[in-house]
Amino acid sequence: MEIEKDALIIDELVELLESGDIRPGGKLPSENKLADQYRVPRYTVRNALNHLEERGLIESVQGKGRFLKPGPARIRIPLSGRTSFTEKMKELGHLLETTIVSCEAIENGEAARVLAAAPGDTVWRIGRLRVVDGEPIAIHYSHVLQSRFPEIGADGPDIRSMFEYYRQRGYGNFESGKALLSVVFPSSREQELLRCSRLVPLLALESSCLDGHSGDTLEFTRILYRSDTFKYDISGTQE
Numbered sequence: 177m178e179i180e181k182d183a184l185i186i187d188e189l190v191e192l193l194e195s196g197d198i199r200p201g202g203k204l205p206s207e208n209k210l211a212d213q214y215r216v217p218r219y220t221v222r223n224a225l226n227h228l229e230e231r232g233l234i235e236s237v238q239g240k241g242r243f244l245k246p247g248p249a250r251i252r253i254p255l256s257g258r259t260s261f262t263e264k265m266k267e268l269g270h271l272l273e274t275t276i277v278s279c280e281a282i283e284n285g286e287a288a289r290v291l292a293a294a295p296g297d298t299v300w301r302i303g304r305l306r307v308v309d310g311e312p313i314a315i316h317y318s319h320v321l322q323s324r325f326p327e328i329g330a331d332g333p334d335i336r337s338m339f340e341y342y343r344q345r346g347y348g349n350f351e352s353g354k355a356l357l358s359v360v361f362p363s364s365r366e367q368e369l370l371r372c373s374r375l376v377p378l379l380a381l382e383s384s385c386l387d388g389h390s391g392d393t394l395e396f397t398r399i400l401y402r403s404d405t406f407k408y409d410i411s412g413t414q415e
Contacts, residue, residue: 185224278303279332287319290396298322349388
């Protein structure tokens with residue numbers, strides 16, 4: 177079947193690219209050569225190559241062919257600890273830029289349940305784009321209760337580190353709550369922010385940050401990591 181041939185070509189080309197046999201910037205075999213190799217029509221090869229291009233693995237240069245794209249440097253990121261993402265990146269020697277992409281009150285849902293929101297309590301979501309060494313790699317969504325942080329609506333657009341914000345308000349001993357990992361695909365807005373295609377999987381990490389003294393939940397966090405930019409340390413959970 178053509179679909180099976182398409183998938184076979186994709187799988188074998190991915191293995192070829194990941195093996196190092198083709199270096200970043202190296203040229204892929206032509207459509208004609210691949211069609212002869214797999215004994216399929218050229219359009220089947222073209223579909224497979226277009227799929228790899230959508231995944232951001234290769235790029236087309238008009239009149240020259242297709243080439244392996246240099247991938248972003250993989251950053252080792254601990255998914256655990258009691259320090260913020262900002263502090264982790266500083267410890268690892270990376271240049272971090274943070275941009276606030278949203279600050280809004282949202283309808284009660286999973287965040288309200290985790291935060292144990294009372295009836296009528298407002299949940300605020302702060303969205304921050306993380307750019308490390310010039311590469312957009314993650315979007316952090318932090319959810320907090322207005323009853324706990326009354327000025328969050330006004331303060332939100334200026335918050336670069338939630339941990340630092342909490343420290344300024346008397347919290348200093350943080351614990352991590354239960355964490356859940358899943359794989360999702362980016363929305364059109366997330367594609368725009370992360371500069372990735374719709375076929376680049378995102379690792380979604382949902383967790384909570386607790387006050388180590390009272391055990392109260394300060395924050396419910398959902399972080400979307402580009403799966404092609406990290407090496408993950410999953411020995412625990414992180415904000």
